[in-house]
Amino acid sequence: MIQYIFRRLMYTLPLLLGVNILTFFLFFVVNTPNDMARMQLGQKHVTEQAVNKWKVEHGYDLPLFLNTERRSFKQITETVFYQKSIKLFAFEFGVSDSGRDIGADIKQRMWPSLAIALPSLLLGLLVNIFAALMMVLFRHSYLEFWGVVACVVIMSISALFYIIGGQFLFSKLLKLVPISGFGYGIDTLKFLILPIVISVVSGLGSGGRWYRALFIEEVEKDYVVTARAKGLSETQTLFRHVLGNAMIPILTGVVVVLPLLFMGSLIMESFFSIPGLGSYTIDAINRQDFAIVRSMVFLGSVLYVIGLLLTDICYTLVDPRVKLL
């Protein structure tokens, strides 16, 4: 097991290196640091000195790949590629273009993101599975038909409308919860409840349909027929056998996204002004802060790779037929 995990970890290295090279290419080769400096300093009347000063301040003044002025080892380490990209592997994010420490920012903003993403995921999962089970339990009836119709309708509405509509209805008209913001302690709940409910509702369409398809496929299998033939009631077969077996794909689907929860949801956080990583990223995009965007891209892919690894491990834990080689 440990050997397997180790080998998988080795396998992720080239993957992350690929991500790194790709982002490096995007950020430094397509547009040179000179371009970035001009962009940051404003378009007109930028002197050569100002550009150079900006580059020195932010550490972009080194050559891209190979520093011919230095000797031996330093030829490689004293370059933009090493300083800005390779150091990400050690989770040294450096400072943002506006001079803040990215690593500290991420650590601080991770928790609000998680506070909103984790409950929405779990609650959403429960609601989706329940809705799907209901539809399967009453299959070939009007309940199922209208359930599917409702799912398609919910699916067809952009998430933005749920947010705007929800904010308008519950915060502005009914004044039940604050429109946006974030608090700590007991206050948190007040701020979190609306975003969580909205994300559950907006995910219900596609989620419910997906789980329904999963259960329907499972329901037609032989072991379910056997269970029924044994005299188990429909609810018993459904909850004990079908749900149990459908758990494998459900669980693996969830585990992949678990690490990514730290990243938060871009739209939700910016609409409800929650100080999480999602709004951090959006702010960086709007301020055109390349250092932050680059770090977030890398962090996102690291988390995704971790998610994949966790999924594989989970497979073995839930499904005894799968063996890791």
Added chain:
Amino acid sequence: MILLISSVSIGVLLRNHDGLKRPLKKIAANKSAMLSMIILLFFLAVGLLDSIHFRAEGQRSSGVISVLDYCAKPLWQHTEKTYSAPFSAYLYSKEYITQDGGDKVWAFPRLQFGGSHLTNPESEKTSDLLSLLMTGLSKGLMLCMAGVGLRGLFVGKKSEQSARRYCPGFVCITISILIVGVAGLMELSMYYHIFGTDKVGEDVFYQTIKSIRTGLVIGSLTTFIMLPLAVIFGILAGFYRGWVDDLIQYIYTTLNSIPSVLLIAASILMVQVYMANHPESFTNLESRADLRLLFLCLILGVTSWTGLCRMLRAETLKLREMGYVQAAKVLGVKPFGILLQHILPNVMHIILIAVVLDFSALVLAEAVLSYINIGVDPSTYSWGNMINGARLEMAREPVVWWPLIAAFVFMFILVLTANLFADAVRDAFDPRRSQYGQ
């Protein structure tokens, strides 16, 4: 133009599929699928009208307008000062108005165009609206009658039966309702702002119609960028295995592991930097907006091909062990020939299903991306931009709700019909589903 090409190629694609009559018939037998197809076609027609540009003198700054602009001239020529509610004859905000006597009054001024033909809006508006609606509806009805008559002429009595089979009653009814409704809206929009006006006084109805093209372009162009990548890589990886497979798998896992929103954001940022540093190549706003739209499609395509590629690879892996592929190999057919003749037709259904399923997702994605400012250019008409603007408008008092509702209605219809149609296509073409006769 792009749309035209794409729709033609869709047509060619479907023509090649003529051998698969059964799934097509299945779609035709599905009422909701046919209904949504008609509405989709209607959207497509509007988008096409909007894509055919020609030069007209003295119309706009750039002098280039589309056929749709030409048809809907009053819509974009009738601009007001600022917000106005749907069907309103008055402006949203109060102003000092100089009356005949020369004294100033603090009141809502009349609109320049919306309902300007009325002398006393309070009492006349309802009846005027109704009469306009009736004229519009009756015009549409007449058009329908003419259409039915024409159909009768062309089809003749003998083939009436077959015509009924391919064009059943409810299809005709839907088309008629659509035509009548559009005629009614057109008649109304000549004299009123159906969805009101926005901050700078532009007709929201016009913006909404123009946004159709943006949505369609993103949906279709992205697909056409994604398709070749996914198909070529997926089939090659599955067929050749070995290092080709490893390389392709490596590429798509790498791309996949970057959160797509961030990749899009990063790329759009880069385009912005590029445009800011090369202002000489982008002299006017329109070429800037066009480039950004094009690039957005490109990036969306690059980020979204991985899913389809993986599916195709898996399917090809299965297919290459099939008897007929092995036989072709033994008979000395070149690998390229096998790919083209034996593998590609057999993965066609996966491609088709993926394309229709992705379409609605892309339209939705556009709105979200535009909201985060990494979507289409702010000067492009798009539902995302309208929603983005509506965020501030909702905080006004009284609430400016019409741009949001307008974008919502049109986007909802487009995405819903696309979803329904996609479901029907999937049910019809997926062999696993059709086995059970569901």
